Amino acid sequence: MTQHRATLTEVARRAGVSPTTASFVMTGRTDMRISVETRDRVLRVAHELNYRPNLMARSLRSKVTQTIALISDTIATEQYAGQIVYGSLAAAAERRHLLFIGETEGDPVLEERLINDLLDRQVDGFIYATMYTRRARVPRSLRGQRLVLLNCAAAGREIPAVVPDEVGAGRTAAQALIDAGHREGIHLVGERAPHLIAGNERIQGIEAALGAAGTSLAGSVDCAWWPESAYEATAGFLAAGHLPKALICMNDRVALGVYQALQEAGLGIPEDVSVVSFDDSDLATWLRPQLTSVALPHQWLGRRAVEILLGEAEHRGVERLPMPLRHRSSVGSPRGRSRGNG
16 A cells, blocks of 8 residues: 655645745745744654655756766776765765766767766766776767766866876875885886876876985886786796885786785795885785775765765866875885885
């Protein structure tokens, strides 16, 4: 049997006020002369009757549906970035908004269809997100819509965007080694490529921090950002007679391969070689010793995008969120020297 749903008219009748007054109270209007006693009585009756507003009817009148949409390429199903969705959902729920999530897997046809379907549902705004930090081409159907970009930015357009501060992250990773006493024998492990915006910005930050400390990278071990490639490249590097004192890995997957190569070569972490990385994925805590890594602020990216979309902050251009360092056991003093004697 369907449970009866109380109407605003019933709330008004029991509270002894007009439907208009009840409506003003329930919608939070403060520009009308309604006494505190009357307001409290209406709210008490609404609670007793378990009154819930008809959001569909309200949206038809106000053109506000209290719904927003997050459109992404692969964020929703990517294990390392699920916290973006969680942060967005939590922030939307706190503000009594419903969040629709659509994933396109990079298919422009599917993307266009999803956006049009959401436009038909009259969502109040869009968050357009990408798995990897990059320059994004904003779909034509989103132009003119209330929009925030997440983990991407649009060249030449004044669209609010939220991205991680990758330059700052590079500085933080290098500073962890500097603070431990490292000044030489520091190598980078990972691919340098123009299309890897996060990587290029991390390197920029690394070089800036090392330069400020009067040192620089001793070299690099080039490899793809995956364990197999990192293992092969690092194993070859060590077999050629190189003995680094510290390795900065471009992400935690690279660090996994590096760990395997170092351990097979009989080198201890951090006794012989310190290792620091980026992303702070689950791998960082699974590895032994646990990996010092600069965290991607996935949850806070999602939350901040919702805050900006719903107008809680004045914002133009690109906002960069800090990436905190997670200190663990993989960074130590240089071999044979106590901390600070570098």
